[in-house]
Structures are given as structure tokens and as C-alpha cells.
Amino acid sequence: LVKEKVEFAKNTIRENRDDERFLKVLDIYVRNFLSLDEFEAELKMFSFQVQKTEACQRYFEFIKYARINTPGKQCIDFEMKGHDGKTIKFSDVYKKHKLVLIDFWASWCGACRATMPSIKKMYEVYHEKGVEVVSVSLDDNKEAWEKAYKEENIPWIDGSNLLGWKDPVTLWYAIRGIPHKVLVDQHGIIIDSGFYQLGSLEQKIDEYLHSHKN
Structure with a gap:
């Protein structure tokens, strides 16, 4: 049932790939069920205009740092x-x-x-x-x-x-x-x-x- 709901949400998002508001739908309803690679792939389903928005760029930045924060990698100093x-x-x-x-x-x-x-x-x-x-x-x-x-x-x-x-x-x-x-x-x-x-x-x-x- 969960898998069906996720697929329904993903299809709905893809039907609205020009609408920035559906980034939040992806975040809330789908993101927790995806790997980083899958999440990135879904973001890239959005139109180029949406991908350029500040909100979408933040998600891409998160993915970049999530890949850094894995065992064996150098931590970031702060x-x-x-x-x-x-x-x-x-x-x-x-x-x-x-x-x-x-x-x-x-x-x-x-x-x-x-x-x-x-x-x-x-x-x-x-x-x-x-x-x-x-x-x-x-x-x-x-x-x-x-x-x-x-x-x-x-x-x-x-x-x-x-x-x-x-x-x-x-x-x-x-x-x-x-x-x-x-x-x-x-x-x-x-x-x-x-x-x-x-x-x-x-x-x-x-x-x-x-x-x-x-």
C-alpha cells in the first residue's frame, strides 16, 4: 500500500513538473522512501526552470553534502x-x-x-x-x-x-x-x-x- 501511494505521488509530481510547489510534495510524501540517487533523479524530472529555483538548488546542495557525510570521508570543520x-x-x-x-x-x-x-x-x-x-x-x-x-x-x-x-x-x-x-x-x-x-x-x-x- 505504501509503495502504491509513493508511485501515485511520483506520477502526480511528474505531471506537474513545471510547478515549484510540487517540490514540497516530493519532500513530504516521497523523499523518505528514496535513496539519494533516486531523490536526485526525481528532482531532475522537474523542468529546468524549477531546477534553477532556490528551493530546488537547496535540495541539490543537501544531496551533495549527504554524499560527503558517509563513513570514511573527512568531516567538515566548523x-x-x-x-x-x-x-x-x-x-x-x-x-x-x-x-x-x-x-x-x-x-x-x-x-x-x-x-x-x-x-x-x-x-x-x-x-x-x-x-x-x-x-x-x-x-x-x-x-x-x-x-x-x-x-x-x-x-x-x-x-x-x-x-x-x-x-x-x-x-x-x-x-x-x-x-x-x-x-x-x-x-x-x-x-x-x-x-x-x-x-x-x-x-x-x-x-x-x-x-x-x-
Whole structure:
């Protein structure tokens, strides 16, 4: 039934390939069922005029960065401000640790905050083994961000540019929703990403540390 609905939506979109509004239809009703290559192919079904629009170009940009954000690829360096107002450069952090977990979150994200206790437990176990956590808040309200930071009593590095979803880092790391986590090594190489189940994250950390004992 789902497959039939997706095919119906795809056919409807193709019948309206000159209408920019159907980009949103593709995004909402079809995108989650497509691979990156399939999604790109559907975008290219639109007329040249639609493909040139800002909205469509954003989708193409997302695809480009999504292909970069895969295991074995170099992560994109970024900067943000810490709670003390000082600049945090991500590459300065990962060079000092065996592994770094980037945790994308926000004060308004209930699912993100629900994972904080589990991340703390993981941090307590692995921090002394060379694992660091860097939280990147997608807040755009400083007071809300500061309040949530204090309420969660976050012991690791936490920063934000207070740009919300307009922060370029959301595009660079191909983030469609949060919580979203990315694990990188001391060279900035992506080990894996996603980690909606923290058990799989701990398993990945254990495997890496075991194979990189020296």
C-alpha cells in the first residue's frame, strides 16, 4: 500500500513538473522512501526552470553534502561560540581525542533532551579512554539555550551560533532532523552517523577503541 501511494505521488509530481510547489510534495510524501540517487533523479524530472529555483538548488546542495557525510570521508570543520563567548573550532577538539561524538540538539527538542542521561552515562565510561562529546545547539534563542544547558547540567563541550536551522552546519552535515549524532576520529574521519539507538553507538566506540589500542 505504501509503495502504491509513493508511485501515485511520483506520477502526480511528474505531471506537474513545471510547478515549484510540487517540490514540497516530493519532500513530504516521497523523499523518505528514496535513496539519494533516486531523490536526485526525481528532482531532475522537474523542468529546468524549477531546477534553477532556490528551493530546488537547496535540495541539490543537501544531496551533495549527504554524499560527503558517509563513513570514511573527512568531516567538515566548523566553528561556534561556547557559553563563555569564546570560539570553539571543531578540528581543535578532535585532534586532541581518539574519538569525538558530535551531538546536534536544541532546547526545544524533547527527543534530544531525553537522550542526555544516556549520553552522560556513556561519557562517564569513555571519556577517560579518549572519547569527547561536542554538543551543537540549533537554538536561535540564547536564553532558552542557556537555560536548557544548565537544566541538563551538560559536562562536555557545548556551543551554538544561535542561528537555528539557518546555521550552515545543518547543511554541511546533511541534517534533516534532530537528535542527530556523528562520530569522528582524531583525524576528522567520519566513523558513522545517526545513532538513534545509543547502544549501537557504544558498540561502535568499543569496536574502534579495540582496533586502535596503540
